[in-house]
Amino acid sequence: MDKIKRYVECYVPITTCNLKCHYCYITRQEKWKDEIVPIGHSPEEIVKALSKKRLGGTCLINLCGGGETLLCPQIAETAKAFLEEGHYVMLVSNGTVTKVLEQIAAFPKVLLKHLTFKFSYHYLEHHRLGLTERFFGNIKMMRDAGCSFTLEVTPNDELIAHIGEMKEEVMRHLGALCHVTIARNDIVPSIPILSELPEEEFYRTWEQFDSPLFDFKRTIFGKHQEKFCYAGEWSVYVHLGTGVMTQCYEGRVLDNIYENTDRPLHFEAVGHRCKTAHCYNGHSFLSLGDIPELDTPTYAELRNRESGDGKEWLNEEVKAFLSGKLKDSNKEYSRLKKWMVDRKR
Numbered sequence: 001m002d003k004i005k006r007y008v009e010c011y012v013p014i015t016t017c018n019l020k021c022h023y024c025y026i027t028r029q030e031k032w033k034d035e036i037v038p039i040g041h042s043p044e045e046i047v048k049a050l051s052k053k054r055l056g057g058t059c060l061i062n063l064c065g066g067g068e069t070l071l072c073p074q075i076a077e078t079a080k081a082f083l084e085e086g087h088y089v090m091l092v093s094n095g096t097v098t099k100v101l102e103q104i105a106a107f108p109k110v111l112l113k114h115l116t117f118k119f120s121y122h123y124l125e126h127h128r129l130g131l132t133e134r135f136f137g138n139i140k141m142m143r144d145a146g147c148s149f150t151l152e153v154t155p156n157d158e159l160i161a162h163i164g165e166m167k168e169e170v171m172r173h174l175g176a177l178c179h180v181t182i183a184r185n186d187i188v189p190s191i192p193i194l195s196e197l198p199e200e201e202f203y204r205t206w207e208q209f210d211s212p213l214f215d216f217k218r219t220i221f222g223k224h225q226e227k228f229c230y231a232g233e234w235s236v237y238v239h240l241g242t243g244v245m246t247q248c249y250e251g252r253v254l255d256n257i258y259e260n261t262d263r264p265l266h267f268e269a270v271g272h273r274c275k276t277a278h279c280y281n282g283h284s285f286l287s288l289g290d291i292p293e294l295d296t297p298t299y300a301e302l303r304n305r306e307s308g309d310g311k312e313w314l315n316e317e318v319k320a321f322l323s324g325k326l327k328d329s330n331k332e333y334s335r336l337k338k339w340m341v342d343r344k345r
């Protein structure tokens with residue numbers, strides 16, 4: 001069974017989108033008018049820079065664009081190259097770019113077994129543009145091709161009036177309710193929830209989806225993490241365009257993945273001084289185990305669902321891989337090393 005060595009959160013440099021969700025920063029800043037530009041590095045270069053050898057083993061590679069990831073040229077080839085290298089890949093997508101999804105569905109089965117789609121559910125846009133059938137058809141196409149998937153909705157106040165219809169729609173198509181994430185207001189330093197509702201009412205409104213993802217996120221949302229965090233050592237954030245690799249979203253720059261690709265990459269943990277107001281994407285970083293002292297559900301538990309027909313959204317191999325913790329294939333620092341990492345600041 002494969003064990004996760006590192007979690008690599010990759011930013012895919014695409015800032016445009018084919019949807020215009022009213023709450024999204026792409027729409028608010030009219031970024032959907034942005035040009036589509038290539039990553040600037042071939043899939044072979046990217047994977048050489050993030051090879052198993054350089055990363056120390058089999059990793060979970062998350063590919064997420066600023067806009068719609070699948071609009072980025074060569075994203076399918078890049079995902080394929082990571083899978084051929086032996087990594088597990090997650091692709092974040094709005095699920096409507098059928099041409100690229102069809103291209104991916106034609107990959108060899110053995111590769112698709114380690115590919116997971118994180119589909120986002122944009123109910124209002126689907127209904128405005130008449131995309132509902134295409135969206136669910138695409139999810140089923142990727143599931144039938146052998147991929148794993150998960151589906152999440154970004155809660156927003158305009159959607160509240162449609163919760164009943166949305167639940168009925170997703171149950172009819174997928175036999176389970178979607179997961180729920182938490183939208184955040186990145187402009188405010190404390191990164192609060194993006195909603196006009198009082199906090200308690202917000203949670204009461206969206207908890208009706210019984211989403212383990214949502215339930216876990218609410219336990220960490222708004223709380224600064226004070227314990228020793230191994231982001232920077234066990235997980236990293238990489239901008240695939242520039243190659244800059246940082247400890248986490250706000251951590252120090254550790255390396256440039258495209259420079260001197262024959263030498264090892266430099267890793268170093270954030271330690272006790274996380275710079276981010278709260279770990280808003282801790283549903284991945286923390287459930288995978290960046291803070292080993294924290295007792296959390298596994299990432300598989302937060303992403304999976306049973307479809308009612310006995311099938312699950314995650315296939316057996318992905319489920320086993322995402323059930324692992326980073327501490328199982330990495331050594332924790334000695335007290336001296338922890339002290340030195342914290343003192344560096």
Ligand code: SF4
Binds near residue numbers: 230278279280282290
């Ligand atoms: S606590 Fe979360 S946000 Fe902070 S460094 Fe660790 S993983 Fe990153």
